[in-house]
Amino acid sequence: MQRAGLCLAIFGALAAVHWGGQTAFSQSTAQSSPPAQRPNVLVVFDDQLRADVCGIYGGRNITTPNIDRLASQGVTFNNAVSICPLCTPYRGMLQTGRYPTHSGLVLNWVEANPRQRCIAHVFRDAGYRTGFIGKWHLAAGRLKKAGKHAVTPEDGQRIEKSQAEYRKENPETEYVPPGPARLGYDHWQAYNFHSTFHNAFYYEDTPQRLIMKSHETDAEMDMAIEFMRKQREAKQPFFLMVAPHPPHPPWKPQDCPAGYLEQIRQDLIWDPNVPQDHRLRQNPLPARCYYAMAKNFDDAFGRLLDSLDKSGLSENTIVVLTADHGDMLGSHGRQNKMVPYREAVNVPCVIRWPGRIRAGQRIDVLVTPMDHFPTLCGLVGLQAPSTCDGVDLSGALLGTRRIDRDAVLMANYVSHWDFFDSGTNWPEWRGVRTERYTYAKWLDGKEELYDNVEDPYQMKNLAESEKDSPVLKRLRVRLAELLADAHDEFLPGTVFADWYDDERNLLKTALGPVER
Template structure:
């Protein structure tokens, strides 16, 4: 039997070798809008540098391209219809087993800075510790996009505080301070930095950055029809300015990691919760929720130099939102709980020549305000194809290698009949696995006990924090 002294020594050694994790989450940043993806407008030297030394999942897919559903799927590793988190402004119950709780149990410090959007009690309400899903260090607000007049709550203080200036810059400074203060700790940390940018309003981006994007210099994607182009350019000016600001923040974070000697043994993830249409497919510029690539595909870089080195490479296999948590746990040597439904994709990271035809599920269960057609859908995105059904019939199908701007809908095209059939079989199998019967959207409100909220106004249209269907991922099951 080991002596107590030897046991303590081994435990300390294990703590010191576990990787730190910094999860950087942008809001409404589509995969195409960064320099390393070839966007002619994007000025992102720091992200380009990170991409050159990281694993780049080229086909990262938001399971449901809306803020709250993505964040719930990220935190739990579970799908929207398993948690009931399929609309914005819902409450993710504290009983759900979530990312920070799992890492905390494994010996990690945990911290959260920025936008939360999982509490459902009001966008400016104080969120008490028992509703923070295991995050200890806390400087966050449920939701705001008033970037130059942005508030937050710090730890247990119920006083509403204000970020100085443009909030992304102030949040980055706070994250840098957190990284510095933990640099001598034996205990590893998990820090999530959740920015509000580049989500609209776009015109509130720093003026000196907007000046770098004259309207007549902005190049739009070929799938933006002429009648949408003036609006799209106007929005794109601020969108790309926000992205440039985001890139500056990433540069400062990476510099601090290097200066503190923690870069080698830190997993850095850079991604977003969903994209933005910016006029593509004729859709309104500021919208998401759609099944097209501008909405569902997000950047996803993951760097871990101590294990994977500094030679970046690309992975074509799609990574879906519920896959992120089990993959991070596996990379960190932490056991994956049984409640998690996503897949551990470390094999794809270790061997980028693996078969790349896995399918990522995409869904819109209850489209809300802004989605003028309000079409619920279920679909899959593979490395090559997109296939989407509405409740009545196949809706969209694209060969994304031949048609990267998704301008030719191949549904019921005789030349693609066999491929469509196989894609439909794959989608149906995934829905069966998830127990998703693809019901009319109104039925899901009844199933989950959501009631129209007449007390809190439009910002919280449905209330679910008083009643919730108990699901298999609850900690007390």
């Protein structure tokens, strides 16, 4: 985190994000200029890539020269927070700019509401060619008829049977057909979900399963390079999202790209909050596989940046590099995500726009997945819909406005990432993140408070040692305010079962019934 002086200097130098002023590419310019003159937008968001894997965030087990290169040419957010660290809720926030309680996307394997206005709709309507490559995970897929709960052994048997029956009727369960379910994307080389990294499959505009020619991340970057080449020839601006699945599990040697596991050190450097017995149990293979996939992502991302340079597209392309969430990798004795700790919620976020965004900046302002929609619209001069809950940070990026944001809401809505359950794997919680503090309250009433400056590995719970601290009292109040903004009553995950029908189509959100 940056020093307080630098943060104050940034705050003092910029004007408020919601106040007047023009972006570098104003709305009037966007409306009057031919589409080909508008900047391209490339958003690359990796799956499960935690911030501190990257060199720019202090990574020690691998080097990430290409992510670091992008940072040297753009702005790095020190406080990029995946406020609901789970695949589908993140993707929902990215596409809609809305809280999960407002979009209805509170867990995995549910159908996104095809009637809501999403980021690709806005860019497509402005003359952009919109494209999505990689993991989608905004559809019910193979769990379309699997029911809503997975608590009892009987539930498990029912789920297994229903999936088998559904596959007989729909063998390509992870195909998302053209039309409203693609939320505004025209070019499509994607799949809803799978964890097959070698011979990975994807779909275009028919349910014919297509096989990637190389390891998934490499293949998807190649697809992106080819898409951008065609758009350059067509002289049409593009809005492209690329979403590789690795380094999401599985973490086995056979899942790693060839030649990368051998590059990862045997004696990994562990954070001090990883228990010793956990280090011995996890080392060397699973964590080394994770880092091997992350290293491969950086190399593949470098090829993508090189292609932009060689094609002459770099100068007129906004590039965003981020991730949907991190992974605990043994910290606090935990694996996976869905918890409020820094390893799960801290993600990389770097944005580059040559000549418009000053190179080499680091800023402390909090950024969430919901903010990308209004921010990218703000940069190119388009109007984000009023339904967006995110904040337009374009002024902070361009140095024209100040952003004064004291806190953001964090949440885990269900305790099973695929079903509407409570009290199973990861108990429900809500929390507040500020530039300095992490506060979380669990469904059973337990509280945690960490000073991320003095205690970066979150090993001292101030909610236990300083129960009457002004900070704790203030963040309790702030949590209540943010929950009200999100229309979130902080109830057990079972309540969300009523939001969906038996095929996981959305019926309602915290705002009421949805149009179907």
